[in-house]
Amino acid sequence: MxxxxxxSAAICAQWRDRLPLGAFGYAEEIDDxxxxxxxxxxxxxxxxxxxxxxxxxxxxxxxxxxxxxxEAVARMQSLFWRAEDRGWARAIGxxxxxxxxxxxxxxxxxxxxxxxxxxxxxxxxxxxxxxxVATEGLRDAAGDAAELGYPEARGxxxxxxxxxxxxxxxxxxxxxxxxxxxxxxxxxxHSADPSGPWLDLAREIVELxxxxxxxxxxxxxCEHFDQEWRPAAGDAxxxxxxxxxxxxxxLLRRYYEASADDSVFSDAERLYSFxxxxxxxxxxxxxxxxxxxxSVVADTKLLWPQTEMLKxxxxxxxxxxxxxxxxxxxxxxxxxxxxxxxxxxxxxxxKLDRARMPVSQPVLSRLLYHLFVALSEAERVLESAxxxxxxxxx
Numbered sequence: 001m002x003x004x005x006x007x008s009a010a011i012c013a014q015w016r017d018r019l020p021l022g023a024f025g026y027a028e029e030i031d032d033x034x035x036x037x038x039x040x041x042x043x044x045x046x047x048x049x050x051x052x053x054x055x056x057x058x059x060x061x062x063x064x065x066x067x068x069x070x071e072a073v074a075r076m077q078s079l080f081w082r083a084e085d086r087g088w089a090r091a092i093g094x095x096x097x098x099x100x101x102x103x104x105x106x107x108x109x110x111x112x113x114x115x116x117x118x119x120x121x122x123x124x125x126x127x128x129x130x131x132x133v134a135t136e137g138l139r140d141a142a143g144d145a146a147e148l149g150y151p152e153a154r155g156x157x158x159x160x161x162x163x164x165x166x167x168x169x170x171x172x173x174x175x176x177x178x179x180x181x182x183x184x185x186x187x188x189x190h191s192a193d194p195s196g197p198w199l200d201l202a203r204e205i206v207e208l209x210x211x212x213x214x215x216x217x218x219x220x221x222c223e224h225f226d227q228e229w230r231p232a233a234g235d236a237x238x239x240x241x242x243x244x245x246x247x248x249x250x251l252l253r254r255y256y257e258a259s260a261d262d263s264v265f266s267d268a269e270r271l272y273s274f275x276x277x278x279x280x281x282x283x284x285x286x287x288x289x290x291x292x293x294x295s296v297v298a299d300t301k302l303l304w305p306q307t308e309m310l311k312x313x314x315x316x317x318x319x320x321x322x323x324x325x326x327x328x329x330x331x332x333x334x335x336x337x338x339x340x341x342x343x344x345x346x347x348x349x350x351k352l353d354r355a356r357m358p359v360s361q362p363v364l365s366r367l368l369y370h371l372f373v374a375l376s377e378a379e380r381v382l383e384s385a386x387x388x389x390x391x392x393x394x
Contacts, residue, residue, distance in 0.1 A: 005344075006337050008375035012057040014346035015368055016068050019050075024096045026050050029362035032347060037362050039095035044080045046089070048110035049369035051076055055117040058375065066121060073301070074119045076111065077130070085155040086137025087111075093192055103155040109181035109205065110369075116188035128193055135201070138182075139148055146204045148229070149179055173232055174225045178212040179205050180247060187254050199258055209248070219270030220292050221245050239297060242279025242286045243305030245271045246312035250377075253315035265319065265365055272316055275309070276328075284331055285339065285356065299354040303340050304367060306332060307374035314381045326382070336371075345364060 020027040020036040025208040028046045029038025051072035079096055087103035088111045112131055119127035142150045149163040154176060183205040190198035190294025190367055212229040223239050224232040231237030231287040252268040257259065278294035280286050286305040312328035316322060339356050340348045350367060 005341050006333060006375055006378075008372055008379060009057065009060065009062060011346040011375070012053065012062060012065055012368075012372060015365075016057075016062075018053060018346075019365060024079060024092055024094075026072070026365055028365055029215050030347075030365065031362060032342065034344075034347075041091055041099060042079070043091050043269070043366075044076070044104070044107040045086045045090075045110060046364075046366040047072060047076055047080070048107065048114045051114040051365050052110065052117055053368050053372045055114065056376070059117065059121050069114075069121070069260050070118065070341075073114055073127075075229055076114060080111075081130075082155065086133050086140075087155065088134075089155075101155055102153045103137070104153045104178075105138065105150045106152075106175075106178040106181060108134060109178060109185045112182070112185035113188050116185060116192045119189075120192040128196070131189060132196075135197075140227060146207070149174070149205075149208050150182065152178065173236070174227060174229065176209070176221065176223060177244065179208060179213070180244065180251065183251050183255070187251070187258055202255060203259065203261075203320075206252070206261075210267065214267070214270075215292060218274070218292055219267070220274050221248060221271060235297070240274075240279070240290050240292055241288070241305070242275040242290065243288070243302070243308045245275035245279065246286070246305065246308040249275075249312040250308070250315045253319055256319075268319070269390050272312055275312070279305075280309070281354065283335075283356065284328075285335055285352070300359065301354070301356065303336070303348055303350050303354045304370040306336050306340065307370040310336065310374045311377050314377050318381060324356075329378065329382065336374075 018034045019030065019384070020034065025042040025047045027038060029036070031037050051069055054065045054072060055069030058069050076088065079092050081097070082089050082101070085103050087108055087113065089098045089100060090102045090104050091100035091108060093099035095279060112134060115127045115131045118124065119131070138150055139145055141154045142148065183202055186198045186202040186205070189196060190202060212225070215231075220240050221244055222231045222237065223241055224236040225242065226232055249268045249272045252264045256264050275286070279290050285301045286309050287296055288300050288302050288305060290296055295394035310329055310332040313325045313332060317325040319330060339352060342348060347363050348367070348371065349357040350361055350364055353359055
């Protein structure tokens with residue numbers, strides 16, 4: 001099932017050929033003419049995500065993307081890797097020097113993801129060896145990762161502490177988000193290297209989700225916590241992001257496929273029901289943030305929650321064969337194409353207001369990750385379904 005303008009291969013090819021690339025990596029912010037408007041700093045987050053996307057596109061058959069992915073992984077290693085800390089630094093400056101020494105756990109997840117797909121593409125055992133070193137660095141910093149999860153950051157000082165980038169002077173917090181992406185990375189590694197420790201690492205995070213991340217009263221996903229994994233005080237602890245609820249549904253489906261643990265179905269069902277019923281506007285477009293009671297906190301509509309909603313509908317269809325989920329996937333695809341994509345372009349509007357009018361901002365190259373995964377999943381699931389709707393149907 002293809003929607004005009006939403007072909008993952010065609011979009012990746014445009015990004016591969018048109019995104020500005022310098023000696024130290026890809027542009028991180030561009031305008032509608034593909035010009036770099038973001039300055040010289042390069043972040044581990046954006047560079048690792050792009051390395052993953054191009055490598056994955058290469059596996060799907062684009063030889064030029066395969067080359068771009070391999071080169072991006074090599075830059076990630078030569079520019080960001082800090083052997084003494086067994087991790088990737090957060091940012092480099094205009095001359096390729098390390099500009100932010102913090103080893104951010106959220107960004108380590110994307111380094112591991114890029115390595116997993118590069119290993120899958122090439123079988124290069126150096127990728128697996130490096131992934132194990134990076135994982136050891138995470139584990140040693142965590143102490144007891146199974147019980148307490150992973151720290152936000154290490155190896156550098158931000159605002160007086162290795163605080164993971166929270167506003168200067170704010171109380172230290174912990175988040176579910178880095179753990180969610182570590183789960184994604186560990187599952188990718190389990191797929192690439194089934195004999196490794198990856199499924200056990202993934203299982204620890206799923207159990208942490210059950211014990212700490214979800215609200216026991218209603219099964220919703222908390223975002224911010226104190227150092228004891230209690231929901232953060234005030235609005236931060238009440239915040240619920242529909243996009244992350246949807247993202248966990250997709251990941252729990254992937255975990256079920258790897259582990260055959262069918263107990264996660266009920267966990268996914270509660271997340272899916274909340275996000276679908278409380279986190280989506282009447283126009284079918286997901287809000288950025290709500291409270292657990294469904295009251296709207298942020299009525300803006302970023303692109304990335306829509307891509308995660310699409311993935312969740314697809315995962316739910318795979319799990320249940322519910323035609324309603326397939327229908328919602330078609331509708332979400334159409335909404336992404338109609339409301340977010342710039343006509344006749346592989347670029348998008350990253351943020352809309354409640355009335356779906358664009359909020360002016362540069363195009364962030366790191367968001368290609370969200371769009372690519374969602375589109376490649378839609379192509380995989382909908383095109384292989386025996387009961388697929390006719391092309392273009394919604």
